[in-house]
Amino acid sequence: MNIGQAELLTQLAGKPVLIWGARMTGLGLVRLCRTHGIEIKGFIDSDPAFSGKQIAGLPCHPPADLPEIHAQHPTLKIVVAASTKEQEINQLLLQYGISANNFINYSRYCDLFYTVDVMGTCNLKCLSCAHGAGGEQYPRGLMTLDAYQQVIDKIVAENDLVTHISLYSWGEPFLNPSLPEMVAYLHQHGIAAALSSNLSLKNEALLHKVMRENPEYLKVSLSGFYPDAYNDTHSGGDIHLVRSNMLRLRYYIDKYRLDTVVDVNYHLYNNNNRRNLDKMREFCDELGFFLSTTYALVMPLERVIEKLEGRPSPTTLALEDKLLVSVKEGIAAATVNGKNGQNSEAGCPFLENQTIINWDLSVPVCCTTFNRGPNIVADNFLAASKAEISTAKQQAAICETCQRHSLPAYNLGLNRSRWEAIAATKPSFDAPLES
Numbered sequence: 001m002n003i004g005q006a007e008l009l010t011q012l013a014g015k016p017v018l019i020w021g022a023r024m025t026g027l028g029l030v031r032l033c034r035t036h037g038i039e040i041k042g043f044i045d046s047d048p049a050f051s052g053k054q055i056a057g058l059p060c061h062p063p064a065d066l067p068e069i070h071a072q073h074p075t076l077k078i079v080v081a082a083s084t085k086e087q088e089i090n091q092l093l094l095q096y097g098i099s100a101n102n103f104i105n106y107s108r109y110c111d112l113f114y115t116v117d118v119m120g121t122c123n124l125k126c127l128s129c130a131h132g133a134g135g136e137q138y139p140r141g142l143m144t145l146d147a148y149q150q151v152i153d154k155i156v157a158e159n160d161l162v163t164h165i166s167l168y169s170w171g172e173p174f175l176n177p178s179l180p181e182m183v184a185y186l187h188q189h190g191i192a193a194a195l196s197s198n199l200s201l202k203n204e205a206l207l208h209k210v211m212r213e214n215p216e217y218l219k220v221s222l223s224g225f226y227p228d229a230y231n232d233t234h235s236g237g238d239i240h241l242v243r244s245n246m247l248r249l250r251y252y253i254d255k256y257r258l259d260t261v262v263d264v265n266y267h268l269y270n271n272n273n274r275r276n277l278d279k280m281r282e283f284c285d286e287l288g289f290f291l292s293t294t295y296a297l298v299m300p301l302e303r304v305i306e307k308l309e310g311r312p313s314p315t316t317l318a319l320e321d322k323l324l325v326s327v328k329e330g331i332a333a334a335t336v337n338g339k340n341g342q343n344s345e346a347g348c349p350f351l352e353n354q355t356i357i358n359w360d361l362s363v364p365v366c367c368t369t370f371n372r373g374p375n376i377v378a379d380n381f382l383a384a385s386k387a388e389i390s391t392a393k394q395q396a397a398i399c400e401t402c403q404r405h406s407l408p409a410y411n412l413g414l415n416r417s418r419w420e421a422i423a424a425t426k427p428s429f430d431a432p433l434e435s
């Protein structure tokens with residue numbers, strides 16, 4: 001049951017508030033709290049890229065600081081605003097001696113997170129992605145501004161609390177010329193905007209217009225600093241163009257005093273994990289951008305299932321040669337005794353708390369699936385109620401197969417230290433670090 005905005009604000013009023021999760025959910029919550037005069041002390045985030053930095057004008061602490069902060073502020077209220085890792089974080093909070101009275105899960109007040117994929121295709125064809133995987137011929141197109149506004153209006157009407165919406169899933173949102181107006185429309189409704197881009201884009205005018213709208217969060221996905229590594233896995237992209245656009249972003253942020261958090265998401269492969277990573281980290285530090293690493297996965301879900309059932313496509317085999325953690329190793333790392341990690345009892349968070357709206361208004365089971373057909377739970381978001389979509393999701397046949405293979409845990413990358421231990425045993429084909 002969605003208890004809603006009023007009760008959340010009542011819980012936080014007059015308390016020192018920390019937000020666990022400095023990405024889009026946390027940034028949306030900051031927007032809400034600031035609108036209602038609630039003071040936020042800062043963020044907690046276990047990602048070392050964020051620790052010790054200022055985010056949206058607030059300090060971000062590592063989890064190890066919690067006991068000291070709690071001692072200073074015994075009435076502390078921590079809001080866990082990390083939609084897919086809530087249970088993992090709850091356990092960590094208890095381990096840090098924070099009692100259950102001192103933290104609340106944002107999902108108690110907001111039961112659904114929305115993603116609107118405003119563009120149905122991408123300008124690149126990365127090997128790890130549906131666009132580079134071959135297989136099903138995907139429909140192409142873009143969401144019109146009119147359809148988008150109807151989608152946002154329906155989301156707002158059906159939910160008590162919406163603090164952020166992501167405007168990307170499988171598509172490159174900066175290919176949609178209406179993106180500036182789309183960000184502005186969210187802000188008109190008091191909703192934070194989360195964007196993601198490969199930034200291998202030649203449309204400087206659109207980039208400028210979008211940034212003028214001050215989106216709260218912009219993820220930049222890349223996989224190398226030098227062309228040899230980057231071009232190998234971001235097929236069709238140009239890292240020099242990406243880097244020049246990163247410089248432009250810094251220029252716009254400074255010139256217009258924007259709050260946008262730029263989060264560089266570095267996909268780790270066995271040919272980019274030493275000098276390339278080091279140089280990109282240095283570049284991000286110079287620009288004041290965050291850099292987080294993620295082990296490249298085989299995507300989308302349909303392709304992983306084919307691989308696990310003995311029908312890997314040639315592109316999947318080619319991709320596995322470049323991964324630091326294979327599909328089987330990733331599943332073993334993410335699960336505990338063959339179970340679905342921390343999600344074994346609660347089911348799949350992708351199933352429970354997310355709704356994706358494709359550019360053509362169809363609704364897929366979750367963000368990990370790509371194919372049309374049975375993995376679409378509603379043909380037209382505008383014509384299906386929230387309850388109808390939820391019921392159809394619960395009946396989706398692919399979920400049984402997915403959970404049987406423990407793929408929710410794999411897609412979440414649970415138990416990161418185990419992934420690191422596996423990756424450390426693998427040869428690297430990147431140049432060594434500069435001494």
Ligand code: SF4
Pocket residue numbers: 122123124125126128129130131132170171172198221234
């Ligand atoms: S840039 Fe992103 S969306 Fe585009 S092909 Fe690569 S991984 Fe897929």
Ligand code: SF4
Pocket residue numbers: 301348349350351352365366367368369398399400402403407408411
């Ligand atoms: S069980 Fe698998 S297919 Fe179903 S929602 Fe979760 S991740 Fe998606």
